[in-house]
Amino acid sequence: MTQPLVTILDDEPEIRQMLSDALTEAGFRTMGFGRATEFEAALRTTAPDVCLVDLGLPDRDGLTLVHRLALESGAAIIIVSGRAQVQDRVTGLELGADDYIIKPFELAEVVARVRARVRDGRTERPGESSTATFEGWTARFDRYVLEDANGKESAFSHAEGEVLRLFLEAPKRLITRAQMQEQLGGAAGESFDRAMDVRISRLRTKLGEDPKNPKLIKTIYGAGYIFLGDVAWR
Amino acid sequence: MTQPLVTILDDEPEIRQMLSDALTEAGFRTMGFGRATEFEAALRTTAPDVCLVDLGLPDRDGLTLVHRLALESGAAIIIVSGRAQVQDRVTGLELGADDYIIKPFELAEVVARVRARVRDGRTERPGESSTATFEGWTARFDRYVLEDANGKESAFSHAEGEVLRLFLEAPKRLITRAQMQEQLGGAAGESFDRAMDVRISRLRTKLGEDPKNPKLIKTIYGAGYIFLGDVAWR
DNA sequence: CCGGCCTGTAAGAATTCGTTAGATTCTCGA
DNA sequence: TCGAGAATCTAACGAATTCTTACAGGCCGG
The missing domain is CATH 1.10.10.10 (Winged helix-like DNA-binding domain superfamily/Winged helix DNA-binding domain)
Structure with missing residues (x-):
């Protein structure tokens, strides 16, 4: 219950780094992952508040992951993707994502949107302690x-x-x-x-x-x- | 919650109509307003679940309204605006909006984003205490x-x-x-x-x-x- | 104008933490 | 078992950050 935890799932290390820096600066804890499998392993022991998910992952269909996350975790999900088509955005949101950010993004906006997600308290997990x-x-x-x-x-x-x-x-x-x-x-x-x-x-x-x-x-x-x-x- | 109530605040009647149709079709109740004053009057008797707010209103500064809404109402707020600058989006979100959609928008996306807001339930925002x-x-x-x-x-x-x-x-x-x-x-x-x-x-x-x-x-x-x-x- | 309070600036002390480098431990093949 | 080379450990150092005290300027009531 210290700082909200944000996971970053993206296969490009520099992007992870950028996001991590900006979010840390804004007062969040972050965990970065380059692959869906690593990310899923971590989920077994950690419950993030917000998940940033890049859809263009090499090792798994991102939308499936989003759907599972939405169903099983209590976290807010923000899709980050290079696909700008309306249809992509709609299906992403329909599968349970809470927001959809298009690459290339502005760091300030990502931070603001993460804040907005944390703010609605949707991410309160009762039993989590420190x-x-x-x-x-x-x-x-x-x-x-x-x-x-x-x-x-x-x-x-x-x-x-x-x-x-x-x-x-x-x-x-x-x-x-x-x-x-x-x-x-x-x-x-x-x-x-x-x-x-x-x-x-x-x-x-x-x-x-x-x-x-x-x-x-x-x-x-x-x-x-x-x-x-x-x-x-x- | 039977049918979630969505308010639409926009000075162009056609846009209100479009949004209203699409949202009704998607299973929401809607109320449209062309002016902030009308909208605020209605707020005294109704508690919407989601508010779509156009920032380009003639009779009031939209951001001020958003801020008040965020503080006083429990509704989720989605800004709809023609201003596409990152800075606009960031300040909007920072004032308490939950999402920011840029005009011109696609109806399907608006509907999807409204759904995403309803899904996570709304916020209790504490008033000012001393x-x-x-x-x-x-x-x-x-x-x-x-x-x-x-x-x-x-x-x-x-x-x-x-x-x-x-x-x-x-x-x-x-x-x-x-x-x-x-x-x-x-x-x-x-x-x-x-x-x-x-x-x-x-x-x-x-x-x-x-x-x-x-x-x-x-x-x-x-x-x-x-x-x-x-x-x-x- | 005087005196008290608030608040920022300056400066030196203290703390944290990464870096360096030599010592130690480990692995593997001879 | 032994030795070479790589990986890891840790003590010591130093850069960056933070803490505290002292001081000066500003503001306000008297």
Whole structure:
């Protein structure tokens, strides 16, 4: 319940980046995806408030996806598409989309339309909360506070929280560095890898991990990381 | 909801007719108005579900009307306008419209967009209040007074009040510096950032925050601020 | 005109977080 | 088992951002 979450599904990385930057600036959290399959996987553990969906995806029929989203998720759906025909727009809206933006778009307008969707509260999900418990720890994302088994509190920073949240949202599942970079809004910079290392290192320290033998955040050499431990969201 | 009611505000009778026909055909009830004054008179006795508003009205500034509608009515608002500039669309949406359709339009698309609005149910928009309570505090904006848990009063200034109100109106949500600047009417100047820092610093001391570990106004490095704490307006 | 309050500017301290670089660990083939 | 090379870890540094205090100009009532 902190900031509204906007997912961006588009196969062009630069467009994802642009949208992500603008929306972040406007106060939203964002998650970017290049493929429908990745996006659907993430949906199992996350419930976005607004979904921006590009119809021109290579790996799946976008309209089918929109229809499923409309039926199954509580999110508002905004189609972003290069197809400007009226008929396209009508069928998109009829399948359950809430808005239809034509490429090329203006960032300011996209932001305004996302805001309009969030504003109608259509996206209120009752049970969603921002607290997770795991292995004796309690992470309160709304307060940026981590509580250990004895109830002792310590603060974590925004950057640390992003990583921690990523782990807790997909426990016991491999998270590749590429995914991480995407989710953490990392600029496509090459040196971002090192920054991630450091973030994780700091997080490990804060979780009291033994560097030689981490119990919670396991690194998979050459692939990514895995968060072990049972997570319960509240 | 039996048949959703759609109002059509446009000064050209033929357009009203076209829209009315198409919407009736699609299963809506419609009411047409050629002037804002007529429309407002009708609003006193009827509560439409969706309002189509033409911005090019002769007798009133359309955007003002949209803003009032957004604040006072629970209806979804769709602006219909000949002005195609991005800036027009953005300000329209920002004033509270839910959608923006450019003339000349296709009937099928208008119908689809009206349907999309009806589908998500409408918004409750809170009216203006002047008193808020949070975490033992009570802020009285009409008197510029802040009351602590023991009923002890202290005054706050206008500038402090602006910031506090901003926080209380969007609790537990990230507020970016850009948003703040926008709301507080800050000149785009670079030095306004520092002024904001100072305002917040002063507000924090007034709220008795521990500088090392603020509980209510949390800063998100590189992004903005977040106000924690449950707020109730009265 | 004086004095108090409000508010922005300036400046130095403090914090966050990415970058660098050397150390460490891992994989794989010899 | 050993060694080379790649990947990862972490301590230290520094740039950017934010916090706080001090100060000055503006406004208003007396």
